[in-house]
Amino acid sequence: MNTVIRDGIWHWREFMIPQVNDQFIVRVEQGAGDTPLLRAHRLEEFFQQRFGVRIVIYLLLEGKNPTGSFKDRGMEFAIACALQDGFRSFAVASTGNTSASVVAHAAKAGAKDCIVIVPEDIAEGKMTQLYPFGPTIRVVSGSFDDAYGHHLKELVSKNPELKIMNSSNPDRLEGQKTAAYEIVSKLKRAPDYHFLPVGNAGNITAYWRGYKECYKNGPIALSLPKMIGAQAEGAAPLVYGGIIEHPKTVASAIKIGNPVHR
Template structure:
């Protein structure tokens, strides 16, 4: 059976215990698999023959499939025109907006909610900047269990709130920021026997690591030089690094890509830690950015994310909201890929690092875009020229073409 292992003190626990941090030292937990257990389940030729999707990587997941909505199998686009704008020879976009709810969070929720069912639990909960709440609500509905969501009032795009409401979640808005919402939901989960499915839960991150698995498979089993990701709570960068480390240990891949995390200038505690070679992240009290999905001042997976960058020789950078919007528009207008603002930060960060000489033009790079354009339609209206309203006659229309 898999076990939970503390990354700080190496204490070990059964994966059937409902734990999110180490009871001994409050350190973060990771799921670990026995080498013999993986080898017994792993048939690489069979795995390669299966269609893309989260559950094809079952030997590297902590439970069996119990609730699924065809998550994963998201497209990897070769972005030639965007590569020219960025300044690199070879650029790929792994577009997680192709998931059922329009974000990467579905990968974690199919595993997290499946684990909840395995343990006989009937309630799941989260705090969210939007995408987590949408995914939790939909997978909770599919599983027939209750979903409880805490949101920072006025700080979540309405498209994401709408998803949670439509799928029957108990949505509670608090008059504070995401970090406070996470504190409260953790306390509420302990009081009310609710299974917490924020990314502090190591089970959820096991689903998210399959982003890296799919990208490498879609590249013909070649490892890119770098993977760029937006960083909010720092779950994705941590999860992908962990998953690819497992593949390297089992000789499925020969090396690890350099992991590169991007944040907004208004919300960059992770970047500050990397730039100053710190081992801990100093939280920001009032994070602010139009990229609401990464408006997080105290990333709970910070220690794992720092390790991902340091272990692979990667880097981190921050970009302005204006740079994010520019990259968002270029993705749409050069490649036809519509993403929410946080997603575009990965491309904006890559461009900035190329200009700085940190990334060389001949490095093969994958940028992960984490959520669909329609997740934040209000932002689109704010940053794009509105439609031109004219009289309904042909000549007037022709004059505006």
């Protein structure tokens, strides 16, 4: 029975599906969530001076998560769910942040195997994050879309004991939606607009899910925000309405031409 009151993403556990027992939570819990929501006064001043508009801007500092990105929210929940379902081996395709999150949480959970497939142009700094946890790293030619759409899917089809930890895993989005709950709770309302970068579009999907649930459940969120997703010009399949065969951008985390969530 779930009886322990927890912090971070687990503060919202009653709103996450499926329900996860404490014995699996303690195996992965590293403090994801409950990140600072700070007022951006200087940015507000810039908009007022440059464009003559008065707006209130908040920044959610997701870099305060255990491995430095919002991916920890979804990974902590998804690996706990996988453990509860009997999985002990994990696989992921990543440009960096997702792989850093999965290897850290898999290591804490005592995973049997953790396989990371990365494109050959992955940033060295992001690759370095993986080494301390000792995963199996496979560097493949092509982009993230090749790593995920071909190499990862082929690997998992031949090894069903592996659990995919990309955002195609619905448990990832359940964990990530907690950021919307936190924002509504701290602001005592939903924002009017929410801006965020978009790669695979999992995070914007998760936020929207969270906001909709807050709006439905009430009583704090009496409206829904307008979601504004930003893509790099050379990797903007959602903007252009089609797959980008060879995405190009220095922002490797959103260098995706065929997003899972379209």
